[in-house]
Amino acid sequence: MASVRVAGLRKRYGDVNALDGVSFEVASGGIFAYLGPNGAGKTTTIRILCGLNERDAGHVSVCGFDVAADPVAVKSRIGVVTESSNLYPELGCRRNLEYIGELYGLRAADRRTRAAELLDMFDLGERAEHPFGTLSRGLKRRMALAAALVHRPEVLFLDEPTTGLDVPSARALRDLVRRTAASGATVFLTTHNLAEAESLADDVAILIRGRIVARGTVDDIRRRVGEARSLVVEFSAAVTGERLREMCLSVRSAAAEGGAWRLEVSDLHDAVRELSAFAEREGLRIEELDAGPPSLEDAFLRIIETGDAGGGGAR
């Protein structure tokens, strides 16, 4: 059964077509990633799904309720973590959670129990009475996620949840998202971090200029971008990307990644042969060579470049 159904969704802001006939469904349970470059229309979609913005056309239902016709029914079943950690800076963490509980109609005893449970679950127990405004950015994001879960929502919307977080905080938050999904909630995630989508999501949609250009599992999307392969190579001394592309004809693109190069190649066999010859000619050693299917990031970038997913459009 689908938790979220979107059909022919359209939204314009003046002359800008923010959403141009977007259609997709999100099955109950699991994690759905909604990807796209800046300005693609991801946040607009989430805001319409949550009842914050009105649509111009199309049908939108969440948990079986039309968002425009019955916003209260939808809002009581969803939790939302927006891009900013929007809790009350002057109130303590516990008070923030209890207040959100009040807004969702939880009884006083249930509010207290749930707040304590969430503070414990999110490892915020020691900071329960600290004003929210004094927390670090990572802890604020954690609190924002806890606040979205106060009423045990069926669908959780996360808009760029790890943006601006350091690596350990982002990893901790991703673990919490996984645990939330494992508890039975459907997670609808937008993110710029493609590795995050790859590691978390069961199902992905890519939105570009207000239209869905690819939809499916991460593997589906990888397959749709064609035969391109990804290769990571590290030489014993520095080389330039320009020289690599010049000497190895099967290398389509080269991007520096730490001391190594991430290459998108048209044929793996030819690429390995050309790289060996290149190393020999330049008097270098190949220190590391790692081949694999294109990452979601490769696929995403390719889709953005070409504007489609090699025939795999919205479904």
Place this chain on the structure above:
Amino acid sequence: MSRLRRAFAISRKDVESYYAKPPLVTWGLLFPSVLILAIYLKDRSGYLHVAPGIIGMTLLFGATSMAAVSITFEKRAGTLERVLLAPIGPGTIVLGKAVSAAAFGIATSLVLAAGLAALLGMPLARPLPFAAGIILGAGIFSLLGIIASITVREVFEAMTLMNLFRFPILFVSGVFLPLDAMPDWIRPVALASPLTHIVELIRLGVHGESSLGSAWIPAGVSALFLAAACAAAGPVFRRFATR
């Protein structure tokens, strides 16, 4: 019942979060206290004529300023969006915000009235019209404050926008000059101002008499202003809350 409980939760949280904010202390207490002290020092017997007007003005500034603070602070911090995401209608949110703003207006005007009574011997001839004036005024002014401040984002913008109507109506609403001492041409303007009717109710309460005669006229007109503000606040809030 559940709607009222949630509206009350919003009001209580606003009291916790915003009652000590500097713009509220300045406009709600400091400004009227200094004003009345200045008038008292100039003319010790004449302050009683302006006391009802200053109490009405305190109510106006207290309620509208609290509405401005609670709306614009939350809009800027994104916390208003958090409230909008909860399963409650805009009417409940407006009610919650209006109650906290009205309570602030009532509290500041009563503190001032109590101070005037205790320190300067201000009488209270008819408590009922006085209470009606304070309660109706608090309702009208808090809703007007919400309507004005939801259309902007910053507290200074809200204060500037509200001062466009707060200051002019001070001079046409019998705050400094009783209604029957005003020039004829300004009286229709004065009668169109909600503050006039609130000040007249408070004047009835303090002195036992008013330029409008019976308490029913200012009370009835104030009730109409309150109904109009209630009708307008929900749609305006819905339209501007997410902008």
